[in-house]
Amino acid sequence: MAEPATKHDVFQAIADPTRRRLLHLLGDDELPVTVISGHFTMSRTAVSKHLRVLADAGLVKDRKVGRETRYRLDPEPLLELKRWLAYYERYWDNKLSALKRFVESDSNNSEASDPFGSLKLMDKE
Known part of the structure; x- marks a missing residue:
């Protein structure tokens, strides 16, 4: 057979x-x-x-x-792919938003506490 x-x-x-x-x-x-x-x-x-x-x-x-x-x-089967990718799109959107918040909060904290921090690093070299 x-x-x-x-x-x-x-x-x-x-x-x-x-x-x-x-x-x-x-x-x-x-x-x-x-x-x-x-x-x-x-x-x-x-x-x-x-x-x-x-x-x-x-x-x-x-x-x-x-x-x-x-x-x-026939694009109909591509909907399966679109649904699968949608999960990962949300995942990366969330991760990138979290990274943006972290970077912005870290740079705001660094500048507020030590506005000349970068100059001190240069003096030590």
Whole structure:
């Protein structure tokens, strides 16, 4: 019995810079693989393999038009990524705010208690 095809998740699919470029390229237009591959130095077969990974992750939809296959972006699965990143965005916002408060309070305390502190350091050298 044949093994089922490997499904890729959104995170695996966008990990590769070529696939991110493909998503960007398909952001505005539905394009055939011949046009898509013209934007890359790799073979059309290699581009098709990248498109298959994106399709397995649900990020790209394809349809037959005559003899060609056209691809378009399906941004819906990117919502999973957006939600995941939102947590870390809040995390870094909180950390940077805390750092800002610390630096501002430390510099205010240093200047108030010793406005010439930097000159004393220079005298000792």
